[in-house]
Amino acid sequence: MTISTAPVSEPVAADTPPAPARRPPRPGRAREWWLGAALVLPALVLAVLFKLVPLVRGVVTSTESSSGFGGSEFAGADNYTRMFDDPMVLTSFRNALLVVATLPVWIVLPLVLALLIHQRSPGWKFFRAVYFVPYTIAPIVVGIMFRQILAPDGPLNALLRSVGLQPLAIEWLNGRYSALFSLVAVALWSFFGLGVMTYLAGLATIPEETLEAAYLDGAGFFRRLWSVVVPMLRPTVAYWSVLCASGVLIWLFPLIYALTQGGPGDATMLPEYLVFLTTFQFLDRGYGSAIGIALFVFVAVLSIFSVRHMFTEGTRKPR
Amino acid sequence: MFRRRLAGALAAGMAAAALLTGCGGGDAADGPVTLKVLTWEPGGTEYWKQVKTSFEAGHPDIKLEMQSVPFDKYPEVQGPYITSQSGPDVMANNAGLELFDRRGAYVPLGDKAAEITKDLVTYSGACEGFDTAKPCYGVPFSYQGNVLYYNKAVLTAAGLDPEQPPATWDEFGAACEAVKKAGKTCLALGLSGTFPAYWDFPEIARNYLTEDDVRALLAGKLSWKDPKLVAVLEKLAEITTKGWANKNAPSITMLPDGADIFQRGDAAFAGTIISDAVNWDAFGKALGDDKLGVTRWPAVDPAAPLAQKFSGIEGAVYGVTQWSQKKAAGLEFITWLAGKENGELWVKHAKGQPLNKNVDKALLPSSPAFQKIQELVAQPTLHAGVMLSGPEADALARGWQQVTLGQLTVDKWAEAMQQALERSPTKKQTK
């Protein structure tokens, strides 16, 4: 018998076990309930104390108008209505949408690399170890390094010019869109190793023979990828997608901080950086909290499908 | 049902937490008082080690527990302390608006202010509205401000006289054209962050504003659409639109990138500070003391009342917190900070400009640039940069970046500045 993470409805997963019959009801249900309650207690306490309670307190703050560190007064929805007139807030969410639009690249690129490594191509152990390195490098160094690399006369443009791609040698960090996408590219570069690692962990759960059989059928690499590997890897792909969807905006924060500070102008301004600026530089806690809550709603809406998926994935009984 | 379970879980968690912390803490030991000092270590780690050793040697009844936080993370740590009215006994903030915005956290010095600060050249930056007759919230011991450093070798190579740096705006423009022809950057500049507001803005503003205007700026009563401020923005814009600065200025920060351009000898000028770092000491080491010149920023209008003065500002101000249980010891420590002993440590270990008048002159460095700075700082005036609120400082940098890239006109920039002023929670005008 094998354990496969594949959804049983997939044709390739023909060797998955037949659907188990439902367990017959047993006595001691109450005891099992108490055991369950005891087991979830630590996690529940952690989630409530360090996430939900602060979130609720944040919501309360977002309805207050505070002036610096002086007292604050109830302001109702003022902070929320203010956001719609604030071009910086609108730009930051528009930029966030642009970043989210790059998610497919975040999901596919590490998958392709993980598969190549998993196929044991020459030197795969080396690649596996090396791809993870950027993720471990602190953003402050990443920021300083890429400001040099992406400078108008920096090494990247020198390389482009030397291979005859003169028109591509633009002022990367000065352009309205090139700055944002440069930032995303740097972030992707920082995090792809984490994706590769996640996928490798997922691939490890698929029986070798299943994969080998799939590889041997002679289909093209990408067709194989799409029709064979992705379905088998679905839980891992889903997990990594969830991680990216909920994390990409948060991951960009230290890089914005180190690389562009939201500039030039508001070209790389993203909501989480605006929350930071508003709260700590502008001393407007109420408004900063409101933008933070708006960001929470934005990420929650974005993740609604992934959270639903996570929920069903974690609670569904295998057939 | 679910709610009851949740409440039970919460209570259990709280109990566990209380148990965990029960054994920690425990403040009421006899022996010396331990003073918790929140600092970002202005002047460097070595200087603060000296402060601790020297102060404790002279005050056996007080121990210092330094809580050092990186400068750029300081607001994230300090903010929660202030809103929850808890934490260290002594804290620091930069003089000017940053301190005034947080005055609720500090015990005003009251009558003691004059006595504590009697030997300081100036301390108004620690007092409300820069007025020593009003409440003062702490003690500064260092002096900060901006000058224009220049690389004599680059000027010479461009056919300019290194002993006669440009003194007016037009001369500066002509010098920049010459430097550009010689293949170097004229002014090393980085427009990210708050450096443009604190380092460049006050130097141009001095040509258009009076001291009363600067106070009005602090109070939020001077409109950014006022012709004087629009003129300041126009001159700032000229620096980049005329091509005097490096091309990547809009996307780099002055530290370390901008300063590095100057340090590696690729730029003729750099507008940086007199104390702490990127100053005569650092540049002298990088370029050679004899190659380093220093001058006032060029004057747009040499006849303007403040044009030939020095926009100086006290450095970090240390004050005793409202919630401290050890206010007497805290006061003793900040009094010592203002004294001669600490002034000398500051010169020796932080290479900074001291505020205490009695610092032994023999300790002062011999660098010609430092000597020149002594002449410049002798004519102090208010520093317009530290009058800007967070939103204004931010909008100044972003607007300048966009003007440089041709995405914004100066008028629109002024409008954005005015909006930033109106958004600023601490400068909100009561209707």
Place this chain on the structure above:
Amino acid sequence: MNPRHSARIGRYLLTFALVVVAVAAVYPLLFTVVSSLKTQAGFAHDPLGLPAGITLENYLEAFRRMNMPRLLLNSLITTLGGLVLSVLAALLVAYAVTKLRFRGGKIVFLLIIVTLTIPSQAIIYPLYQTVLDLGMSGQYQGLILAYAAFGLPLGTYQLAGYFQQVPDELIEAARVDGAGHLTILFRLLAPIATPALAALAIFNFVWMWNDLLLPLVIMGGSDSKTLMVGVSLLSGQYDVSVPLVSAGLIVALLPVLVIYLVFQRQLVSGALAGSGK
């Protein structure tokens, strides 16, 4: 050209692509190492090139400025504490939700995974207030519990996904053999989830080790501050020395690399050891 031939060419091309990505991936580490061996002036002079001369002064300075043993200890205690606690809590929840008859389990599960979408920047102030109310400000347990809470949702989700795939008969069989719940969880289910546990361990270790937000807000500047906070203290208000910070970072990076090398083996091997094959 026959398909086999073209497949081989494709293979070369792919290896080439792997190499290109690898070069891009190691470059920052090289950059950091090389920078750490330059003098401040040397770095300003040529940020990207090789140094004219090698200096170890930055490392000496970093050790002089940082209380390295203490910082290292703080980081190890908080990171390992947070890591173990979050994975342990996630294991228990995942087991309860997927393998026990536990009414309300779904709601608990949903509650925990939804916290993934709460942006940390938005809750700093209230988080600090909460930590303060609990009396854990400046204490190891405050940071450990916060780390555990922030690492919890992903761990719970990933482990639940793994456990869900394990057929119930396997568990029934173990029960019949007299295994208790804990035995089933730690002897049967955990080994099956080895790759996931390894991935979680690496992921959590790295972010907890490198995190600045939580340690700063919870530990402030106290003696219990972590190594990364110590490294960021190497740059001052105006004094940013890339070589010095690089040296500090290389020192701080070593434990991360050790952990990664230890755990990455588990990522791909031993995966099916416990599957009852």
